[in-house]
Amino acid sequence: MLRKIRICLQVVMMTLVTLLLLGIGFRVHLWAGWVAKIQFLPAFLAFNAVVVSAITMVTIFFGRIYCSVVCPLGIMQDFFSWIGGKVKKNRFSYAKENKWLRYGFFGAFAIAMIIGFAPLTTLFAPYSAYGRIVNSLFKPLYDLLNNWLAGLDAANDRYNFTEVQIWTRSVTTFVVALLTLLILGFLAWKKGRVYCNSICPVSTFLGFFSRFSLLRVRFDKDKCKNCGMCEKNCKAQAIDFKEGKIDYSRCVVCGDCLDKCKFDALKYGRDLSAFKSKPVDTERRAFLVGAAVAGTTAAMAQTQMKVDGGLAAIEDKKAPKRQTPVTPPGSVSARHFEKHCTACQLCVSSCPNNVLRPSTDLLHFMQPTMSFERGYCRPECTRCSEVCPAGAIKPISREEKTTIHIGHAVWIKENCEAAKGVSCSNCQRHCPTGAIQMIDYEGPNGTVKVPAIDEERCIGCGACENLCPARPFSAIYVEGNEMHHIG
Numbered sequence: 001m002l003r004k005i006r007i008c009l010q011v012v013m014m015t016l017v018t019l020l021l022l023g024i025g026f027r028v029h030l031w032a033g034w035v036a037k038i039q040f041l042p043a044f045l046a047f048n049a050v051v052v053s054a055i056t057m058v059t060i061f062f063g064r065i066y067c068s069v070v071c072p073l074g075i076m077q078d079f080f081s082w083i084g085g086k087v088k089k090n091r092f093s094y095a096k097e098n099k100w101l102r103y104g105f106f107g108a109f110a111i112a113m114i115i116g117f118a119p120l121t122t123l124f125a126p127y128s129a130y131g132r133i134v135n136s137l138f139k140p141l142y143d144l145l146n147n148w149l150a151g152l153d154a155a156n157d158r159y160n161f162t163e164v165q166i167w168t169r170s171v172t173t174f175v176v177a178l179l180t181l182l183i184l185g186f187l188a189w190k191k192g193r194v195y196c197n198s199i200c201p202v203s204t205f206l207g208f209f210s211r212f213s214l215l216r217v218r219f220d221k222d223k224c225k226n227c228g229m230c231e232k233n234c235k236a237q238a239i240d241f242k243e244g245k246i247d248y249s250r251c252v253v254c255g256d257c258l259d260k261c262k263f264d265a266l267k268y269g270r271d272l273s274a275f276k277s278k279p280v281d282t283e284r285r286a287f288l289v290g291a292a293v294a295g296t297t298a299a300m301a302q303t304q305m306k307v308d309g310g311l312a313a314i315e316d317k318k319a320p321k322r323q324t325p326v327t328p329p330g331s332v333s334a335r336h337f338e339k340h341c342t343a344c345q346l347c348v349s350s351c352p353n354n355v356l357r358p359s360t361d362l363l364h365f366m367q368p369t370m371s372f373e374r375g376y377c378r379p380e381c382t383r384c385s386e387v388c389p390a391g392a393i394k395p396i397s398r399e400e401k402t403t404i405h406i407g408h409a410v411w412i413k414e415n416c417e418a419a420k421g422v423s424c425s426n427c428q429r430h431c432p433t434g435a436i437q438m439i440d441y442e443g444p445n446g447t448v449k450v451p452a453i454d455e456e457r458c459i460g461c462g463a464c465e466n467l468c469p470a471r472p473f474s475a476i477y478v479e480g481n482e483m484h485h486i487g
Contacts, residue, residue: 002268003255009069010078017072020387021134022142023349029387036346036389038070039127040202045113045340046391059206063213063253067196067203073126073184074196074203074252076133080188081235090232092192094240097247102197102204109201116335119365122343126200127389129180131344132358132366136177139349140166165374169348169357173366192235197250207249214270217257219244223265230257230266315471317373325359326370326460326480329377329404330385330393333483341367341392347384353377355462356384370406372462372478377406379432379461402433403486407460407478409435409453416475421445427464427476433457436464436476451476456487 013035020032037043043051055066067074084091105124112120122128143166150161168174187194196203221244231239234257238250258266324334328347331337343366348356353375356368368384370377379402385393396404409427417424418441428436428451435457438449451464453476460478468474 001255002253003259006065006068006253006255010075013069014072014075017130018134018138021131021344021346021349022139024142029350029383033387033389036127036344036387039389040066040071040206041125041127041342042344042389042391045342046389048391055206056209059209060213062215063217063248063251064203064206064210065253066206068252068254071126071202072130073200074193076130077184077188077193077196078235078254080185081192084189084192085233087189090229092232092234092237094231094234095237097250098198101199105199106201106204113339116339118338118341118343118367119362122341122366123176124199124201125342125344126202128342128344129184131346131349132173132177133181135345135349136168136170136174137181140168165354167354167374170360170366172360173345173358176366188235192237193250193252194237196252197236197238210251211249213248215268216248217246217251217253217266217268219246220265220267223263225263225265227263229260229262233257233260317474318472319371319373320473320477322477322479324407324480324482325361325364326407326462326478327484328356328368328370328384328393329401329406329484330382330388330396331406331484332394334480335482337392338364338367340390342390343367344389346387346389347393350383350387352383353381370462370478370480372466372474374466376462376466377460379459400486402459405459405481405485405487407462407480408455408458409460409464409476410479411451411453411476412473413450413475415470415473416450417470418443418448418450418475421448423449424469425449425451426467426469427451430463430467431458432461432463433459435459 016032016035020028020035037046037048038051038055040052040055043055055070059066068078069075109120109124111117143164146161147163147166150159150163153160184195197207224241224244226241228241231241234251235254236247236250236252238247239257240246253268255268258268327334327337343358345358345366345368348358348368355370355372355375355377357371358366359369361369380398382396382398382401385396388394413419421443423438425438428438435454436451437454439452440447441450460481462478465474465477468476
């Protein structure tokens, strides 16, 4: 029964998390946003004491059920392990805990969080790793299906689906997500929960408390026939049937051992046996690391935008080199955003304006940054602040957003149409705050109008950069503010 309950909860949680990360439905975050907010690491970074305390107390009472029914990366590994079990049954054996690796990495991860070293924290945060897999690998496939249905609908004079642009926001993040899926999938297929119980910082932290859980799987030595089926089917490799002991810091209470025991020698309940744990040596476990490179043209598909009846293609814009990255409204400052963001990509997939994309900068590795080649940050949109589970982007209202200055526009004379003797004024017409005025400029081709920017009024929305007709680089772009200010 325990195993069946676990599987049902896994299916529900995995479905909700995946739908949320895919951004299916216009307001999906309103009814499924809670699944992101109950993830341990984002809740910890958001200083959500209620969620962190609740997960810790549940672990003390029931064991590490969080890793089995809440963490999407853990559920994904269970899926691959289940596939491996179909190929080869009874394939596991007890492995001693590798304390040097497990707690050494946990210490390094904790230090990286304290000092704000993003490459380590974003790469190994479990919820964020699954978020990148969905956003980089699965979402393009979902968008392809959506566009196919949109085309089918249009052919039948129906418009239930809206065609969307399909583009790779970051090649680096795509490669990282693909390698994460392949490596963790291979490890889970061969060795079960080896990543969770050797590397994952959340598993290590909760393992401190699950050692003393009130409810746990325990042996009834009088009924045990030493068949070894429990050990051979423990994907956490935490059962030593010969010694009659279980490493509760690694047990994820999946119920597989209870299901396989034919003699009713294992029970899940209050531990009355009070077995004393024996010293565990620090001999290192071998890691099986496999990596394969596989590509799918569908996931990398790009839609080409055309005008003039499809006769003239618009040249794609290129992102300028910004001295300071532009972070979303509500992120307070570049430093605050860097320390709290886990790069789960939820805001990236939820952004309706195609403004957010993963950074390739090492210090902000895969954390979202704003760029305006495909859209601009509309003043009425607060989607990213609504979905962020880690507190990196604080909730703001529409009224507050219009007063937050995340950056300021900068004019580049060499790229402007004015250099060709053309008065454009496109940036002025589309500036929502009236921060751009056109003034006379005496150029080699005569007097033309060029933009003058009032930085006190500019909020850094990027409308001017996005709608500037200059290609491939805009004649006006947004430079980020290290500290956002209201005015």
